[in-house]
Amino acid sequence: MRHLIDSMDLSLEELEELFVLTRDIIENENKYRDVCKNKLMGTLFYEPSTRTRFSFEAAMLKLGGQIIGFSEVGSSSVSKGESIPDTIRTVGCYADLIVMRHPKEGAPKYASFKSEVPIINAGDGGHQHPTQTLTDLLTIREIKGKIEDQTIGLCGDLKFGRTVHSLIKSISRYKGIKFVLISPPELKIPQYIRKEVLIKNNIPFVEVETIEESIDSLDILYMTRVQKERFFNEADYLRLKDTYILDKAKLESAKQDLAILHPLPRVNEISPEVDDDPRAAYFKQAKYGMYIRMALIIKMMEAI
Amino acid sequence: MRHLIDSMDLSLEELEELFVLTRDIIENENKYRDVCKNKLMGTLFYEPSTRTRFSFEAAMLKLGGQIIGFSEVGSSSVSKGESIPDTIRTVGCYADLIVMRHPKEGAPKYASFKSEVPIINAGDGGHQHPTQTLTDLLTIREIKGKIEDQTIGLCGDLKFGRTVHSLIKSISRYKGIKFVLISPPELKIPQYIRKEVLIKNNIPFVEVETIEESIDSLDILYMTRVQKERFFNEADYLRLKDTYILDKAKLESAKQDLAILHPLPRVNEISPEVDDDPRAAYFKQAKYGMYIRMALIIKMMEAI
Amino acid sequence: MRHLIDSMDLSLEELEELFVLTRDIIENENKYRDVCKNKLMGTLFYEPSTRTRFSFEAAMLKLGGQIIGFSEVGSSSVSKGESIPDTIRTVGCYADLIVMRHPKEGAPKYASFKSEVPIINAGDGGHQHPTQTLTDLLTIREIKGKIEDQTIGLCGDLKFGRTVHSLIKSISRYKGIKFVLISPPELKIPQYIRKEVLIKNNIPFVEVETIEESIDSLDILYMTRVQKERFFNEADYLRLKDTYILDKAKLESAKQDLAILHPLPRVNEISPEVDDDPRAAYFKQAKYGMYIRMALIIKMMEAI
Numbered sequence: 001m002r003h004l005i006d007s008m009d010l011s012l013e014e015l016e017e018l019f020v021l022t023r024d025i026i027e028n029e030n031k032y033r034d035v036c037k038n039k040l041m042g043t044l045f046y047e048p049s050t051r052t053r054f055s056f057e058a059a060m061l062k063l064g065g066q067i068i069g070f071s072e073v074g075s076s077s078v079s080k081g082e083s084i085p086d087t088i089r090t091v092g093c094y095a096d097l098i099v100m101r102h103p104k105e106g107a108p109k110y111a112s113f114k115s116e117v118p119i120i121n122a123g124d125g126g127h128q129h130p131t132q133t134l135t136d137l138l139t140i141r142e143i144k145g146k147i148e149d150q151t152i153g154l155c156g157d158l159k160f161g162r163t164v165h166s167l168i169k170s171i172s173r174y175k176g177i178k179f180v181l182i183s184p185p186e187l188k189i190p191q192y193i194r195k196e197v198l199i200k201n202n203i204p205f206v207e208v209e210t211i212e213e214s215i216d217s218l219d220i221l222y223m224t225r226v227q228k229e230r231f232f233n234e235a236d237y238l239r240l241k242d243t244y245i246l247d248k249a250k251l252e253s254a255k256q257d258l259a260i261l262h263p264l265p266r267v268n269e270i271s272p273e274v275d276d277d278p279r280a281a282y283f284k285q286a287k288y289g290m291y292i293r294m295a296l297i298i299k300m301m302e303a304i
Numbered sequence: 305m306r307h308l309i310d311s312m313d314l315s316l317e318e319l320e321e322l323f324v325l326t327r328d329i330i331e332n333e334n335k336y337r338d339v340c341k342n343k344l345m346g347t348l349f350y351e352p353s354t355r356t357r358f359s360f361e362a363a364m365l366k367l368g369g370q371i372i373g374f375s376e377v378g379s380s381s382v383s384k385g386e387s388i389p390d391t392i393r394t395v396g397c398y399a400d401l402i403v404m405r406h407p408k409e410g411a412p413k414y415a416s417f418k419s420e421v422p423i424i425n426a427g428d429g430g431h432q433h434p435t436q437t438l439t440d441l442l443t444i445r446e447i448k449g450k451i452e453d454q455t456i457g458l459c460g461d462l463k464f465g466r467t468v469h470s471l472i473k474s475i476s477r478y479k480g481i482k483f484v485l486i487s488p489p490e491l492k493i494p495q496y497i498r499k500e501v502l503i504k505n506n507i508p509f510v511e512v513e514t515i516e517e518s519i520d521s522l523d524i525l526y527m528t529r530v531q532k533e534r535f536f537n538e539a540d541y542l543r544l545k546d547t548y549i550l551d552k553a554k555l556e557s558a559k560q561d562l563a564i565l566h567p568l569p570r571v572n573e574i575s576p577e578v579d580d581d582p583r584a585a586y587f588k589q590a591k592y593g594m595y596i597r598m599a600l601i602i603k604m605m606e607a608i
Numbered sequence: 609m610r611h612l613i614d615s616m617d618l619s620l621e622e623l624e625e626l627f628v629l630t631r632d633i634i635e636n637e638n639k640y641r642d643v644c645k646n647k648l649m650g651t652l653f654y655e656p657s658t659r660t661r662f663s664f665e666a667a668m669l670k671l672g673g674q675i676i677g678f679s680e681v682g683s684s685s686v687s688k689g690e691s692i693p694d695t696i697r698t699v700g701c702y703a704d705l706i707v708m709r710h711p712k713e714g715a716p717k718y719a720s721f722k723s724e725v726p727i728i729n730a731g732d733g734g735h736q737h738p739t740q741t742l743t744d745l746l747t748i749r750e751i752k753g754k755i756e757d758q759t760i761g762l763c764g765d766l767k768f769g770r771t772v773h774s775l776i777k778s779i780s781r782y783k784g785i786k787f788v789l790i791s792p793p794e795l796k797i798p799q800y801i802r803k804e805v806l807i808k809n810n811i812p813f814v815e816v817e818t819i820e821e822s823i824d825s826l827d828i829l830y831m832t833r834v835q836k837e838r839f840f841n842e843a844d845y846l847r848l849k850d851t852y853i854l855d856k857a858k859l860e861s862a863k864q865d866l867a868i869l870h871p872l873p874r875v876n877e878i879s880p881e882v883d884d885d886p887r888a889a890y891f892k893q894a895k896y897g898m899y900i901r902m903a904l905i906i907k908m909m910e911a912i
Contacts, residue, residue: 058398066669082873093895094666265386287397362702365674569690591701
């Protein structure tokens with residue numbers, strides 16, 4: 001049995017299979033309407049997340065499956081002191097697949113040891129969020145026709161942002177990838193990413209402090225939210241949160257086929273005036289997120 | 305594309321179409337079991353409401369559709385600072401229709417500007433609650449055989465009660481309507497309803513302070529809850545909340561075919577001893593609320 | 609119409625019918641996939657309970673039915689002061705069956721007086737939890753081949769534990785039952801169980817203070833959680849909570865076909881090292897809990 005805990009759990013071949021299946025689902029949605037009929041998915045969200053929960057639930061429902069779950073700890077037995085492995089084993093008595101978000105790093109991994117059904121990590125603290133990475137890769141592939149040979153700008157909180165770290169690790173396996181890392185000095189990517197991923201694999205990258213100085217070279221601009229909860233004090237957050245706001249003016253020298261991505265939710269790091277620009281791809285990205293989760297559910301439940 | 309934000313968004317002809325469709329649904333429920341198959345409804349309740357949420361969800365499920373949603377702000381991404389238009393656009397990536405309740409007046413209208421799927425306002429603060437008005441109109445039409453030519457008593461909090469204001473505006477478009485407005489002086493209908501709706505359209509109305517002095521003239525008695533949250537201080541609430549309680553004694557001089565309506569939930573403004581009176585129509589009204597929402601969902605999703 | 613409020617509401621004949629139906633569901637799950645199609649179950653959880661709610665919802669979904677509900681009071685109209693009978697009558701307008709958990713003893717009984725659809729008590733405070741008792745009885749029957757002629761050890765909090773009281777009352781109706789009551793002096797079974805159930809019906813029982821002194825005689829060992837919320841002060845809880853922990857060492861003199869049951873969630877009263885022992889039956893028990901609820905829903909909705 002397979003779990004999806006880390007975005008690196010899937011080989012490039014397995015990713016390609018998922019992307020091909022996703023494309024078929026997008027083109028022939030009707031074909032997949034009942035493939036999870038009579039199947040139950042458990043959605044255990046120990047931390048709230050509208051978007052991730054909704055996209056998983058929509059994915060399962062569109063495949064004809066059904067859902068049991070909780071969207072916050074308050075309405076679960078957790079308050080009675082039950083351990084995660086016990087909760088997982090019990091939910092595994094009812095559900096055929098478990099999707100789990102937890103504020104503690106490693107909780108889904110720990111849960112998977114005792115689980116009798118496949119577990120998908122839907123985010124564990126600042127650690128991993130593999131289905132976001134799948135979404136990001138699919139979006140690039142769908143918009144650009146391929147994942148290889150892209151110059152990718154990553155902008156915002158590169159220190160704490162888990163989606164950025166996972167994306168760097170995953171996409172560095174494709175050939176022809178270059179990174180432009182756009183952040184304030186305080187929020188640069190951590191040393192282990194720089195050394196263990198970029199330098200070790202000879203991935204070209206530059207580090208800059210403004211969007212303007214590099215935007216003309218980018219194929220992809222990946223914006224990220226400056227998450228208040230990742231900061232140690234309010235003053236740092238307030239000083240930095242508005243630094244990296246993308247607006248129409250900053251896009252002037254950008255390529256015509258630039259794709260602007262964002263994992264959402266955004267606060268104000270992309271001005272709403274950008275939403276109508278044809279290069280804005282972040283709402284498409286949200287939709288792709290649902291489709292790739294449909295493919296993932298099918299694969300993990302061996303539903304076809 | 306059409307949204308339903310205000311009870312006045314629908315013309316009398318469109319209302320009649322809805323009522324006719326609802327009647328057919330009641331008579332031939334089986335015919336409509338799968339008309340929303342493969343469709344998703346998003347229920348975004350930024351403010352809790354069991355009854356409204358349940359009736360929408362039951363309606364959608366009875367049509368073969370499915371649901372994603374949240375029932376309070378705590379378990380959503382709202383806490384991360386996401387704007388309403390962003391939440392709506394994202395949910396619109398997954399759902400084919402959005403039902404939204406929000407404590408702020410105008411929030412559903414604001415949401416509709418950016419939405420790519422139809423939005424139904426399920427209540428926005430003290431402002432609008434159009435599906436309650438649809439329910440009230442349908443209930444009168446079902447019980448009385450027509451909406452025209454009714455003398456309607458409206459009792460309780462006529463100042464803050466949004467359901468009363470919407471009902472007055474909507475039903476004033478039908479001919480032969482008279483109102484008896486029963487409230488303490490402090491909770492009379494606002495000036496804009498009196499002038500812009502009643503006087504302007506020559507609708508006959510009287511204002512009285514007790515149920516007893518007018519009940520014998522009524523075809524409909526619409527009771528409303530005195531909502532604690534609409535009052536500015538506890539003392540006013542306590543002094544007034546028990547003033548307008550309907551009991552068996554007060555019903556003695558009422559017509560035999562009076563219909564007693566209430567939007568529910570009630571606190572104590574109708575004594576439980578009235579529940580068994582054949583003129584009590586408020587639980588029927590709750591059921592009609594589900595059926596008219598089935599018709600509304602069908603129309604808005606163009607499901608037939 | 610029938611409600612299930614108390615575990616004694618069902619006769620031995622009715623129990624047997626349920627157990628036979630459950631066995632058929634386990635063996636021929638496909639046969640029952642659509643028997644509740646087009647039916648709605650309302651799950652009203654005034655108190656959170658992951659396990660019980662999930663097992664009811666999984667049961668209904670596996671029968672092809674659908675669900676509306678709330679998992680805690682915060683997201684319901686209860687906060688607006690609505691009475692339980694009113695909530696029940698309203699939900700009964702939408703749902704064909706209501707499952708209700710409430711912190712107050714007697715609430716489901718009180719609710720059933722006004723309900724127009726069947727009500728299942730999913731736990732009312734320290735009082736009754738009849739579907740847990742059904743689960744316990746089924747598990748014994750499935751594992752032992754019969755419910756009669758068992759020596760049953762009940763261990764832990766025998767004073768406040770409602771599942772223990774219900775199980776004693778129910779299983780005492782079968783012939784050949786003996787009890788070994790294992791608890792600290794402070795948490796012995798209440799007088800009314802001792803006198804009105806055990807002594808009155810000539811059921812053999814012994815009371816001991818340790819697991820070790822009696823485990824070799826047991827066919828069933830039913831462990832229970834020491835619930836913090838049932839204690840009057842923290843000190844008593846801390847002193848007693850670790851007293852009755854089952855581990856491998858204590859199982860050494862146990863029979864080879866002992867069945868270890870637990871209503872779950874456990875805190876630490878069974879060491880995880882016991883989980884892999886073939887005599888550990890508590891996760892099977894959780895699964896049986898779902899199957900018997902499927903049978904119960906079918907019977908109460910007269911779905912076959």
